[in-house]
Amino acid sequence: MLKKTSVAFLTVLAPLCAAVVYDATFDALPLSTKHDYVIVGGGVAGSVVANRLTENSNVSVLLLEAGPFHKGVIETEVPFYFWLGIPSTYQWNYTTVPQSSANNRSISYPRGHILGGSSAINGLVYDRAATSDFDKLANMSGDSGWAWESMLTYYEKLETFGPPSDGHNITGQFDPSVHGFSGPLGVSLPGYSQTLDSLVLETLNNDTFPYNQDSNSGNEIGFGWQVSTIHNGTRTTAATAYLADNYLARPNLDVVVNAFVTRVLASNGSQIDTVEFHAVGNTTNLEVQASQEVIMSAGSINTPYILLSSGIGDNATLSSMNITPIHHLPSVGQNMSDTTVMYVSWEVNSNDTFDPLLNNETARAEAFSEWNATRTGRMANGVINLSGMLRMNDSDPTVQSIYQQYSESVAGSNDADFEMLFIDGYISTSNSTYFSMLYGVLSPLSRGSITLNASDPLGPPLIDPNYFASEYDVLVMRQALLTGFNFLSSEPWTSYLGTPVNGLAEVISAVGTGDFTAMDELMRNGVQNGAHLVATSSMSPYGADWGVVDPDLRVKGLNGLRVVDASVYPFVPGGATQLPTYCLAERASDIIKGSQ
Numbered sequence: 001m002l003k004k005t006s007v008a009f010l011t012v013l014a015p016l017c018a019a020v021v022y023d024a025t026f027d028a029l030p031l032s033t034k035h036d037y038v039i040v041g042g043g044v045a046g047s048v049v050a051n052r053l054t055e056n057s058n059v060s061v062l063l064l065e066a067g068p069f070h071k072g073v074i075e076t077e078v079p080f081y082f083w084l085g086i087p088s089t090y091q092w093n094y095t096t097v098p099q100s101s102a103n104n105r106s107i108s109y110p111r112g113h114i115l116g117g118s119s120a121i122n123g124l125v126y127d128r129a130a131t132s133d134f135d136k137l138a139n140m141s142g143d144s145g146w147a148w149e150s151m152l153t154y155y156e157k158l159e160t161f162g163p164p165s166d167g168h169n170i171t172g173q174f175d176p177s178v179h180g181f182s183g184p185l186g187v188s189l190p191g192y193s194q195t196l197d198s199l200v201l202e203t204l205n206n207d208t209f210p211y212n213q214d215s216n217s218g219n220e221i222g223f224g225w226q227v228s229t230i231h232n233g234t235r236t237t238a239a240t241a242y243l244a245d246n247y248l249a250r251p252n253l254d255v256v257v258n259a260f261v262t263r264v265l266a267s268n269g270s271q272i273d274t275v276e277f278h279a280v281g282n283t284t285n286l287e288v289q290a291s292q293e294v295i296m297s298a299g300s301i302n303t304p305y306i307l308l309s310s311g312i313g314d315n316a317t318l319s320s321m322n323i324t325p326i327h328h329l330p331s332v333g334q335n336m337s338d339t340t341v342m343y344v345s346w347e348v349n350s351n352d353t354f355d356p357l358l359n360n361e362t363a364r365a366e367a368f369s370e371w372n373a374t375r376t377g378r379m380a381n382g383v384i385n386l387s388g389m390l391r392m393n394d395s396d397p398t399v400q401s402i403y404q405q406y407s408e409s410v411a412g413s414n415d416a417d418f419e420m421l422f423i424d425g426y427i428s429t430s431n432s433t434y435f436s437m438l439y440g441v442l443s444p445l446s447r448g449s450i451t452l453n454a455s456d457p458l459g460p461p462l463i464d465p466n467y468f469a470s471e472y473d474v475l476v477m478r479q480a481l482l483t484g485f486n487f488l489s490s491e492p493w494t495s496y497l498g499t500p501v502n503g504l505a506e507v508i509s510a511v512g513t514g515d516f517t518a519m520d521e522l523m524r525n526g527v528q529n530g531a532h533l534v535a536t537s538s539m540s541p542y543g544a545d546w547g548v549v550d551p552d553l554r555v556k557g558l559n560g561l562r563v564v565d566a567s568v569y570p571f572v573p574g575g576a577t578q579l580p581t582y583c584l585a586e587r588a589s590d591i592i593k594g595s596q
């Protein structure tokens, strides 16, 4: 067992805690001792696995994270910083390749670069996906352990469903029977009441726009209160939850930050047992060894990127880039899928929106000091209070023909085709006040890729989500927008909404005459990064001739290497991906423990 010796970092960042985190840029690192497991990436999945494996004091784990330590980074603590902007220091500054079905736009593609990973910078939205998503995964993989019934126990295990920051009575706003109250991750319902909320609730009915008391019960269809990864008015991340001081204090867990992993290596045959990395800002290569397994948790972009850099991918392509192939696995980096999202906005006849917090320094300072003193107010709140997840209206002949043509995309009866998120403002510096709707296609058919850049294989990867490459995604987004216009077509909205923003007025009047040209153009110019990319290290059945990992998440054809992160989902689990990733990592930890 390794003894911790490093103290420098302790005194700098966490003077009062007994836990030790090594900083690769200046600490002497624990590299001479073999750890049982080396985990690459301290994001959502990596943090969960590091925690669960070290519950057994006989098992040693080394976690390598490229970003800095998370403590004291206020922008990752105050939920409202999602709208104010989290500094790029804590992000991978990625951009997509020009999107040929989105007017050749290159779209900014942020990812978290800090302990806690993307959970430290994400939209805090808590979605579990539907029973049919997991049942489909179980069918596709041939492992019934991925079915909803089994995954629900992990969802309940991982969370503490806590009170909202304003302490209001949440009876009827969720279903306690499907939630957990003693897990590491604190989550809660909205903690700040907005004028907007009552408008949404007034519009609901039992027919087209039903209320769903808990969209995380397995049936996600309908409108309801949005759960967020917030506890006591503060963002919770994989690091605050799974790498809290009491866990970092475990003598069998070593965490190294500012450690940039470049490759995994096999020092003997096909047994991957070595991880190559360097300290940020220092190109000297260092190596560390795992006596059991190397676990890739670098996320859906960097996991396939590191595998390809290591020679695990398509032989011919790698050879053409002068990378020595060590294992022919053509699916690495392929099949990439992401939710397709866009915003539309209106000015509103109200002053009660979050816009003043963006454009009025006094209002912002007041809100911050309220957060700072009591963890309440708009800054303590999540990014949305209410959301809707819907299927297309199948009494409409247009929709019937879409369903006929693309039946493969429909996961099941309780899985939504699209989502509508109600946003109480607009990201702009103008002095007006706004309402925005975020639309998302949740079961998209477009597939893209993560590849090495042939002209610079050591440089950043090429990221191609290929938004709107499938006409299906265009057709579903149209239905989403039309449903939204319908939702907003009567009182109280007609009094509340003012001028539509960015050409939206023209779109609305054109669809009235059956002309979708302007709408399609708005979509191609408006599609944003969906942030939910998956499938770049896809799971497939044992023996399948496609895919990257088996249902137990071991890389096909290699020993000692597993992938545990969002990249193994073969399709987007209908909704946002952080909770499915926490849950996947919880089950993966049990699978790994079971194979010890």
Ligand SMILES: Cc1cc2nc3c(=O)[nH]c(=O)nc-3n(C[C@H](O)[C@H](O)[C@H](O)COP(=O)(O)OP(=O)(O)OC[C@H]3O[C@@H](n4cnc5c(N)ncnc54)[C@H](O)[C@@H]3O)c2cc1C
Residues within 6 Å of the ligand: 040, 041, 042, 043, 044, 045, 046, 064, 065, 066, 067, 110, 111, 112, 113, 114, 115, 116, 117, 118, 119, 121, 122, 123, 124, 125, 126, 127, 259, 260, 261, 262, 297, 298, 299, 300, 302, 303, 306, 531, 532, 533, 564, 565, 566, 567, 576, 577, 578, 579, 581
């Ligand atoms: C801007 C944004 C908004 C989002 N909004 C939401 C939301 O509202 N709700 C939701 O459910 N999901 C959301 N997501 C998605 C969600 O955060 C991800 O699905 C989830 O974090 C995936 O977990 P992961 O473990 O696969 O990867 P990550 O959490 O991204 O973790 C990967 C970790 O690996 C580290 N790493 C990468 N490369 C290396 C390397 N070479 N060496 C060492 N370490 C490395 C990274 O720094 C990072 O810490 C959002 C994501 C983003 C970026």
Ligand SMILES: *[C@@H]1O[C@H](CO)[C@@H](O)[C@H](O)[C@H]1NC(C)=O
Residues within 6 Å of the ligand: 056, 057, 058
């Ligand atoms: C750890 O190892 C010791 C010695 O082999 C053994 O007695 C003990 O049961 C193990 N503990 C666990 C939690 O596996």
Ligand SMILES: *[C@@H]1O[C@H](CO)[C@@H](O)[C@H](O)[C@H]1NC(C)=O
Residues within 6 Å of the ligand: 088, 089, 090, 091, 092, 093, 113
């Ligand atoms: C992203 O850009 C910022 C600002 O230039 C920088 O500090 C940060 O290190 C960059 N992130 C990565 C992963 O290189």
Ligand SMILES: *[C@@H]1O[C@H](CO)[C@@H](O)[C@H](O)[C@H]1NC(C)=O
Residues within 6 Å of the ligand: 100, 103, 104
């Ligand atoms: C996108 O780029 C391609 C290749 O450069 C070009 O052929 C195409 O016309 C461009 N499309 C648009 C909409 O600009």
Ligand SMILES: *[C@@H]1O[C@H](CO)[C@@H](O)[C@H](O)[C@H]1NC(C)=O
Residues within 6 Å of the ligand: 169, 170, 171
């Ligand atoms: C919350 O509301 C429910 C239903 O209205 C009520 O039964 C319950 O007593 C309330 N709880 C508290 C703590 O006030």
Ligand SMILES: *[C@@H]1O[C@H](CO)[C@@H](O)[C@H](O)[C@H]1NC(C)=O
Residues within 6 Å of the ligand: 204, 205, 206, 210, 211
């Ligand atoms: C749906 O119907 C029930 C029973 O009639 C009623 O109590 C409820 O308020 C209705 N919900 C909506 C959103 O209209």
Ligand SMILES: *[C@@H]1O[C@H](CO)[C@@H](O)[C@H](O)[C@H]1NC(C)=O
Residues within 6 Å of the ligand: 232, 372, 373, 374, 375
């Ligand atoms: C919530 O945060 C406040 C302000 O930091 C703190 O005083 C309080 O103890 C916290 N409450 C809980 C339950 O953690």
Ligand SMILES: *[C@@H]1O[C@H](CO)[C@@H](O)[C@H](O)[C@H]1NC(C)=O
Residues within 6 Å of the ligand: 279, 282, 283, 284, 286
């Ligand atoms: C770079 O890292 C190597 C290996 O740890 C170390 O010997 C060297 O001093 C470092 N260089 C600098 C400038 O920190």
Ligand SMILES: *[C@@H]1O[C@H](CO)[C@@H](O)[C@H](O)[C@H]1NC(C)=O
Residues within 6 Å of the ligand: 315, 325, 326, 327, 328
């Ligand atoms: C891929 O390359 C490796 C290493 O050069 C070689 O051993 C293997 O046979 C190749 N596999 C295929 C399918 O080409």
Ligand SMILES: *[C@@H]1O[C@H](CO)[C@@H](O)[C@H](O)[C@H]1NC(C)=O
Residues within 6 Å of the ligand: 349, 350, 351
């Ligand atoms: C918003 O505030 C401005 C300035 O305080 C005021 O003139 C205006 O009437 C307000 N508008 C609404 C809709 O309340």
Ligand SMILES: *[C@@H]1O[C@H](CO)[C@@H](O)[C@H](O)[C@H]1NC(C)=O
Residues within 6 Å of the ligand: 356, 360, 361, 362, 363, 366
């Ligand atoms: C800015 O916010 C402050 C505090 O809420 C408010 O008193 C002031 O009127 C606002 N300024 C403008 C220009 O709206």
Ligand SMILES: *[C@@H]1O[C@H](CO)[C@@H](O)[C@H](O)[C@H]1NC(C)=O
Residues within 6 Å of the ligand: 369, 372, 373
């Ligand atoms: C936030 O609160 C802390 C004490 O909890 C105080 O030291 C600090 O000055 C406050 N910051 C601001 C900007 O109000």
Ligand SMILES: *[C@@H]1O[C@H](CO)[C@@H](O)[C@H](O)[C@H]1NC(C)=O
Residues within 6 Å of the ligand: 359, 429, 430, 431
């Ligand atoms: C918003 O209002 C402030 C104060 O009146 C003014 O200084 C600023 O220029 C305005 N910003 C815009 C974008 O109109």
